[in-house]
Amino acid sequence: MEAQPIFRGARSKEGMYESFYLRAVSPSEPLGVWIRHTVHKRPGMPPTGSIWCTVFDGRREAPFMVKSTSRRLEVPGGAWIGIGGEASFGPGFADGRCDAAEWSLRFWTAEAPLHHLKPDWLYGMPLPRTKLTSPAPAATFSGTVSIPGSETITVESWPGMVGHNWGSEHAERWIWMHGVEFADAPGAWLDLALGRLLVGNRMTPWIANGVLSLDGIRHRLGGLLARRPQVKESAAGCTIRLAGRRGPTLELRALSPPNTTAGWRYADPDGGEHDVVNCSVAALELDIFGPGTQARRLTSIHGGVYELGMRERDHGIPIAPFTDG
Numbered sequence: 001m002e003a004q005p006i007f008r009g010a011r012s013k014e015g016m017y018e019s020f021y022l023r024a025v026s027p028s029e030p031l032g033v034w035i036r037h038t039v040h041k042r043p044g045m046p047p048t049g050s051i052w053c054t055v056f057d058g059r060r061e062a063p064f065m066v067k068s069t070s071r072r073l074e075v076p077g078g079a080w081i082g083i084g085g086e087a088s089f090g091p092g093f094a095d096g097r098c099d100a101a102e103w104s105l106r107f108w109t110a111e112a113p114l115h116h117l118k119p120d121w122l123y124g125m126p127l128p129r130t131k132l133t134s135p136a137p138a139a140t141f142s143g144t145v146s147i148p149g150s151e152t153i154t155v156e157s158w159p160g161m162v163g164h165n166w167g168s169e170h171a172e173r174w175i176w177m178h179g180v181e182f183a184d185a186p187g188a189w190l191d192l193a194l195g196r197l198l199v200g201n202r203m204t205p206w207i208a209n210g211v212l213s214l215d216g217i218r219h220r221l222g223g224l225l226a227r228r229p230q231v232k233e234s235a236a237g238c239t240i241r242l243a244g245r246r247g248p249t250l251e252l253r254a255l256s257p258p259n260t261t262a263g264w265r266y267a268d269p270d271g272g273e274h275d276v277v278n279c280s281v282a283a284l285e286l287d288i289f290g291p292g293t294q295a296r297r298l299t300s301i302h303g304g305v306y307e308l309g310m311r312e313r314d315h316g317i318p319i320a321p322f323t324d325g
Contacts, residue, residue, distance in 0.1 A: 002113050003080050003091075003135040006166040007039040007047055007073065015043040015269025016168055020080050020089050023280050023305055024105070024141040024160030027181055030058030030260065030302040032280040033145050033155070035096075035103065037081045037089050039073060040325040042269050048325065049073040049083035051098040054262050055147055056281045058302070063262040064147050066099035067322045080164075091135075105143035105155060107162065109136040116193050116209040118223050128197060128207075130174075132165035137211065138180060138189040159303065161191065169268040171195035172203060174309040175233060175240075177210075177254055179284045181303030188298060189213045190286070192221055192252075194229060194240070206231045208242055212250065212286070214298075219248060233308055235261065235277045235315040249290040254306035255283045263317040266309065267324035274309045277317045282306040 007018045018039040025032040034054040041047035048069055055064040070084030079090030087096025094105045114134040117123055123131050141160050145153040159180040172195075179190035192210030196203050208222025208229045221242050222229065230241040237255040256279035264276045284304035289295040313319075 003133070003164045005075050005080055007041065008075060010041055010047065013044055014041070014168070016041050016166065017170075017269060018164075018166040020162075020164050022089075022094055022105070022107070022139075022141070022160060022162045023178065024107075024155060024158040025180065025281060025303050026158055027303075030056070030257065030281040031153070032056040032302075033103070033153070034262075034278065034280045035089075035094060037083055037087060038324075039081075040267060040269070042271075042325070046071060047073055049081070050324070051083050051087045051096060052264075053098045053101040053103070053147075054278075054280070055101075055145065055153070056260055056262070056279065057150075058257060058260055058281060061259055062318070063260065064101075064150075065262055065264075065320045066101050067320070068098045100148045101146065103143065103145040105141050105145070107136065107139045107141045107160070109139040109162075111136060111138045111213075113137070114191055114211055116191075118209070118220070127199075128167070128171065128195060129169045130165060130167040130171050130195065132163065132193055134161055134163045134191050136162040137191045138187075138213065161189070169270060169272070170266060170274055170309060172198040172311070174307075175231070175238060176305065176307040177252065177284070178305040179286075179300050179303055182284075182286075182298040182300045185214060185298050187213075187216065190252075190284070194222070194231065208240075214288075221250065235308060235317050237282070237306060238308070248288045248293040251287040253285045254304055256306055257281070257283065257302075261317050263319040265319055265324055273324070274311060275313050275315060275317075275319060276307065276309045277315060278305065278307040280305045
């Protein structure tokens, strides 16, 4: 599980952000955990670190969300990041507390890390301004998570993932999808990011990068030279068609059940903001077809993540009462 902290090398005059995060979902019910460890640095200012904990529970009226911020940032021995002396996250473990929430999780994976951007030299280029990898694109979690007003959640062999992203600013608009627990496809997973960039005063078309792992084979999705995806999106879900350049064509549909979407406000280092809506117990449906490919449909009732980042604020999802940065 490779993940090198970027914030330690940030220059004083530069602005940047970085995030290490995990998601885990119950295999038996719409109950999911999303924990983020972020760094935010405005140009010429020292960085701050934040801990975010969100629990998605289909039985509640809304996701549980808390966040705390500290100027105490560390890279403890054996960890990727430590914030405020309250939380640490590294290969195989995540321990911490935030407000009244506490967690102690252990995870393991047999999957190699995923580099979404191809070719790899894109990680050294100014564009895209957001870089992302998944140190563990599919992982298994065990441990406990405690939140107020609820019994301690026992996490026992829950599937999920570990992600890492960083950059000088967020994409102008983005979608991130992750999927596990596909019926009739044990071990299958999806990790897909799509973005639209603002170059000058023009928006690029959607560009997709990711992988569908099926029957132990990784199928690369999107890329610079791939056909542009067809995307219909809203805060409640999306439909995406990805025509394979060499592999299969996919049609993906994500749907966020009512009252299961969290809303946050993310800040760019330059002072800009995006509204972000995320459902980590989303329903996913994938149709796979194309020449030389046996048509197949994969479904995951609540094992998906659907996240949409945007500038508008009339999306109808309540935003958490805390700021970023």
